[in-house]
Amino acid sequence: TSRTPFMTADSSPCAGRVAEAACAKVNLTLHVTGRRPDGYHDLESLVVFAAVHDTLLAEPAEDLSLSVTGPTATGLAADDPDDNIVLKAAHRLAREAGVAPRARLTLIKRLPVAAGIGGGSADGAAALRALVRLWGLHVPDTALHALARGLGADVPVCLAGRAVTMTGVGEVLTPAPALPPAALLLVNPRRPVSTPAVFRARTGNFSPPAPLTEAPETARDLAAALARRSNDLALPARSLEPAIDAVLSALESAPEVLLARMSGSGATCFGLFATLDAAENAARTLATAHPDWWVAASPLVGETATVVPSLP
Numbered sequence: 673t674s675r676t677p678f679m680t681a682d683s684s685p686c687a688g689r690v691a692e693a694a695c696a697k698v699n700l701t702l703h704v705t706g707r708r709p710d711g712y713h714d715l716e717s718l719v720v721f722a723a724v725h726d727t728l729l730a731e732p733a734e735d736l737s738l739s740v741t742g743p744t745a746t747g748l749a750a751d752d753p754d755d756n757i758v759l760k761a762a763h764r765l766a767r768e769a770g771v772a773p774r775a776r777l778t779l780i781k782r783l784p785v786a787a788g789i790g791g792g793s794a795d796g797a798a799a800l801r802a803l804v805r806l807w808g809l810h811v812p813d814t815a816l817h818a819l820a821r822g823l824g825a826d827v828p829v830c831l832a833g834r835a836v837t838m839t840g841v842g843e844v845l846t847p848a849p850a851l852p853p854a855a856l857l858l859v860n861p862r863r864p865v866s867t868p869a870v871f872r873a874r875t876g877n878f879s880p881p882a883p884l885t886e887a888p889e890t891a892r893d894l895a896a897a898l899a900r901r902s903n904d905l906a907l908p909a910r911s912l913e914p915a916i917d918a919v920l921s922a923l924e925s926a927p928e929v930l931l932a933r934m935s936g937s938g939a940t941c942f943g944l945f946a947t948l949d950a951a952e953n954a955a956r957t958l959a960t961a962h963p964d965w966w967v968a969a970s971p972l973v974g975e976t977a978t979v980v981p982s983l984p
């Protein structure tokens with residue numbers, strides 16, 4: 673086996689239940705800067721988080737199990753349970769640490785699936801965090817980062833869970849410039865979008881943008897800085913899923929919106945607002961006009977905020 677000697681179980685695993693928030697990841701900008709021989713793409717992306725999240729619960733048990741509940745759990749029903757990223761995370765962490773994979777895991781799913789906000793990646797990262805606590809492991813950051821990278825390109829950024837600039841295929845994380853207080857309105861048309869299909873549909877040149885280095889003082893300054901950049905996956909995603917156009921135009925015409933853009937490979941789009949009040953007002957209007965859409969307002973989670981996981 674591939675046991676890493678410095679990952680040892682200490683003598684005090686957690687006796688009770690642990691809960692971790694798996695927060696929505698939002699790509700404020702996303703530039704595709706190259707294509708690798710293995711088919712993956714080099715990216716440059718400014719990533720922040722929203723407080724809207726799945727919750728991962730881990731409790732002591734004799735063996736490993738996962739049950740999925742919550743409003744968007746049905747999106748996962750077709751998944752192969754052996755291919756589930758939460759179970760994969762548990763098995764791989766246990767193998768690396770040389771412990772038996774014993775835990776009763778519950779995933780409360782609130783984020784839409786295949787939605788460009790890293791739901792599955794956030795769940796995988798939350799499982800790693802929860803099981804490190806439950807099993808009382810001392811895991812160096814570099815080892816946890818490598819485990820996360822093995823689970824998917826977006827899992828390391830979800831493990832970080834705070835504003836960063838992401839390069840490489842997603843695994844190179846550098847601190848983001850300080851961001852002003854702001855709020856996000858996330859809107860998804862409840863149409864899953866395949867990330868590999870969006871990358872395949874992308875055409876055109878690779879053009880690395882000037883990274884966002886200045887620290888914007890207000891949400892309006894942030895919107896202006898973001899407006900000089902883009903999400904390179906928006907065009908191919910919109911060609912595959914026209915519902916994204918409707919979401920973007922609804923967000924663009926929301927009162928007080930500073931910027932509207934797609935996140936990740938879609939279909940979720942975000943509106944940037946100066947205040948949570950403004951984002952919540954727009955959320956109410958949009959949810960009434962489009963009862964079939966998934967709509968969530970949240971503060972933008974920057975460098976220091978911690979999100980307390982919601983329980984059922």
Ligand code: C5P
Nearest residue numbers: 711712713824825826841842867868871
């Ligand atoms: O790593 P993950 O399984 O999350 O990636 C899903 C798919 O997205 C990959 O198979 C690849 O087609 C595409 N991808 C990419 N470049 C990245 C990240 C993802 O081409 N940097």
